[in-house]
Amino acid sequence: MVCLRTITAVLAVFFxxxxxxxxxxxxxxxxxxxxxxxxxxxxxADPSLEGKDNKKKRRDLxxxxxxxxxxxxxxxxxxxxxxxxxxxxxxxxxxxxQMTKLLENNYIGQLENxxxxxxxxxxxxxKDDRAQxxxxxxxxxxxxxxxxxxxxxxxxxxxxDINIEGVSLIRNYRAEFKSILRRQSFDxxxxxxxxxxxxxxxxx
Amino acid sequence: MKxxxxxxxxxxxxxxxxxxxxxxxxxxxxxxxxxLENSYLDDYEDTREEFYTIEEINDxxxxxxxxxxxxxxxxxxxxxxxxxxGYSYVLPAELRESLGNFFNNLSAPIRLxxxxxxxxFRDAGVVLSRFVINSTAGVYGLADVALQEYNxxxxxxxxxxxxxxxxxxxGLYIVWPLLGPSNIRHSVGxxxxxxxxxxxxxxxxxxxxxxxxxxxxxxxxxxxxxxxxEIKKFSLDPYVAARQSFFDFRRNVVKRAGNQETDx
Numbered sequence: 001m002v003c004l005r006t007i008t009a010v011l012a013v014f015f016x017x018x019x020x021x022x023x024x025x026x027x028x029x030x031x032x033x034x035x036x037x038x039x040x041x042x043x044x045a046d047p048s049l050e051g052k053d054n055k056k057k058r059r060d061l062x063x064x065x066x067x068x069x070x071x072x073x074x075x076x077x078x079x080x081x082x083x084x085x086x087x088x089x090x091x092x093x094x095x096x097x098q099m100t101k102l103l104e105n106n107y108i109g110q111l112e113n114x115x116x117x118x119x120x121x122x123x124x125x126x127k128d129d130r131a132q133x134x135x136x137x138x139x140x141x142x143x144x145x146x147x148x149x150x151x152x153x154x155x156x157x158x159x160x161d162i163n164i165e166g167v168s169l170i171r172n173y174r175a176e177f178k179s180i181l182r183r184q185s186f187d188x189x190x191x192x193x194x195x196x197x198x199x200x201x202x203x204x
Numbered sequence: 205m206k207x208x209x210x211x212x213x214x215x216x217x218x219x220x221x222x223x224x225x226x227x228x229x230x231x232x233x234x235x236x237x238x239x240l241e242n243s244y245l246d247d248y249e250d251t252r253e254e255f256y257t258i259e260e261i262n263d264x265x266x267x268x269x270x271x272x273x274x275x276x277x278x279x280x281x282x283x284x285x286x287x288x289x290g291y292s293y294v295l296p297a298e299l300r301e302s303l304g305n306f307f308n309n310l311s312a313p314i315r316l317x318x319x320x321x322x323x324x325f326r327d328a329g330v331v332l333s334r335f336v337i338n339s340t341a342g343v344y345g346l347a348d349v350a351l352q353e354y355n356x357x358x359x360x361x362x363x364x365x366x367x368x369x370x371x372x373x374x375g376l377y378i379v380w381p382l383l384g385p386s387n388i389r390h391s392v393g394x395x396x397x398x399x400x401x402x403x404x405x406x407x408x409x410x411x412x413x414x415x416x417x418x419x420x421x422x423x424x425x426x427x428x429x430x431x432x433x434e435i436k437k438f439s440l441d442p443y444v445a446a447r448q449s450f451f452d453f454r455r456n457v458v459k460r461a462g463n464q465e466t467d468x
Contacts, residue, residue, distance in 0.1 A: 106438040113430070123236040134236040143357075147239055163239055166456020167449045171242075175261075175448040176441045192440050 029131035029150050029157040030124045036069040037119065044114050062108055070107075071158035072100040074151065078160065079173045087186060098193040103169075105200045115139075119146075131157055237459065261451055262387075263377040272379040273443050279382070280432055284425060292426045302346040304427050307420045308358075309338050309345025314397045318361035322369050324464050327359035334358065361461070363400075364393025368458030377447055385450035 040062060043049060049058040076092075076099040077084050084092065122145075123134040129152035137144045149161035162169045180189050263269065292300070312335040319328035334350040342349040350356040367389050368374070375388025386394070398404055403416065432446075439445035 102438070109434070109438065125236070125238060125240060127240050130240055132236075132238070132240050145236075147236070149239060165453055166459070167452045168239075168242075171452065172439075172445055172448045176439055176444045179441055179444045189440075196440055 026152075026155050027157075028124060029126065029148075030121055030133050032157045033069065033133050033148060033150070033159070034121070036065060039065050040111065041114075044111060059108055062111060063104060066104070066107065069157075069159055070103075071151070071153065071160050072096060072103060074158065074160040075099065075103060075170055078170045079177060081174055081178065083177075083181060083186065091186065091190075094190060095193075098190060098197060101197045101200075102193060105197065106169075237456075237463070261377055261447055262375070263447065265376060265378065269377065269379040270443055272381055273446070275381055276379065276384055277436070277442075284422065288422050288425045291422050295426075300423055300426050303419075303423050305338070305342070305348050306345045307423065309335065309342070310403055311397075311401055313400050313402055314363070315359060315361045317400050318363055318366045318397075319359055321363075321366045322361060322461055322464070324359070324361070324461075327361070327464065330356055330359045331361075360457075362393055362457075363396035364390040364454065365457050365461050367393055368454075369461040374451070374454070377451070385446055387451070387454075390454060 043058060043061050043065065048054070049061070073096050076096040079099060080087075080095065087095070117137050117139045120136040120138065121133065122136050123132075125132040125134075131150045131152075133148045133150065135146045135148070137146050144165060147163040148159050149163065150157040150159050152158075160170070177189060180192060184192070295303075312331055316328055316331045316335070319325070319331055333354075334348075334356050335345075337350040337354065337356070338345045338348060341347075341353075351358070372389055374390070378386045378388065378391060380386055380391070383394070408416065435445050435449065436442045
């Protein structure tokens, strides 16, 4: 009896140590990013989702796929830069909601131009809790380097910037917002954002 | 600038060759730039001053530039785009691609000289091989046989890049009518490239020159559609977005020259 209990205890201890050891084995940023991009390609290539009637359904599917791998709040924070420190939590949320819409529209718009380009994974860098996954997109013999910048959020690598041929998504928006904030108040910026997002709803 | 725009053709998969993963923690891989060093990508909590001060682009001419930007915008939507649409409708894509190859082949001397100036002799050799193969087997450069049959990829180089490679500063931002975003160094580069381009020495009347550069431009637009439109559609201030994209793109081009193996 005692013997059995001892074994149980030993096993329990063994598993206790074993469990964290296993979960510490986090998948690499590339391994985490790949399935997301693959899912997006599958959605774009799915004939049952083509056509005008399915546009909304397809967009929703793309969105739910992206939101699992893209950290829109982190992007919003970085796009705003120092101003993020000066605004209230409520303003941050309003901004994040509007910024997410803009980024969604931007990204989905780009995705809808997709015409069978291939992606090669050419490298990965990890520095503490941040990572860079480098890819090469090939289209008609031309190759374009695209880098995904990610950070670690409880075992999940989340994308917070995309860099294409040196042009960074967040740095670009940040330069724009900085210029706008010099001329307008924060509320004015939110208003401009809302108007921009409304223009996508009208134009489809 | 036009090339930027596959802006976010981020997707696609299929080919997934072995990934060169470096588990040592961020060194190695000379061929991919280390973007994690950029301060705007740092941890937000980082108190370093650079994080909060994004580098300013030198643009004292902004009011004038904005007017010219607006002019180019009108030019694009009122002239270039309608012409491009008609052009693409009349000429099949294959033909436009061949023409693109042809124009591209004619500018080989620019790439040859600048690769040489940057000490990239191996790349210069590739440029020369591509030119010879495409001009002969490719029939006046209409087909990119060098790429298709010999897997010789283009080796881009221009004079603006060469100047940057030798540490010459960018100078202030300029928006040229018709040509679009530029800066002093880039503009000098364009003039330099024009000087070594054989097209400049062809015996053409000014009408013929306009036709040549016009067709070149429209053909190029038809092959890389929507670049400017994308920028405009997704920015709150397209002027700033185009300016930032231009500088980042060109800085990357110069940085790439610096990273290339020189054969000195």
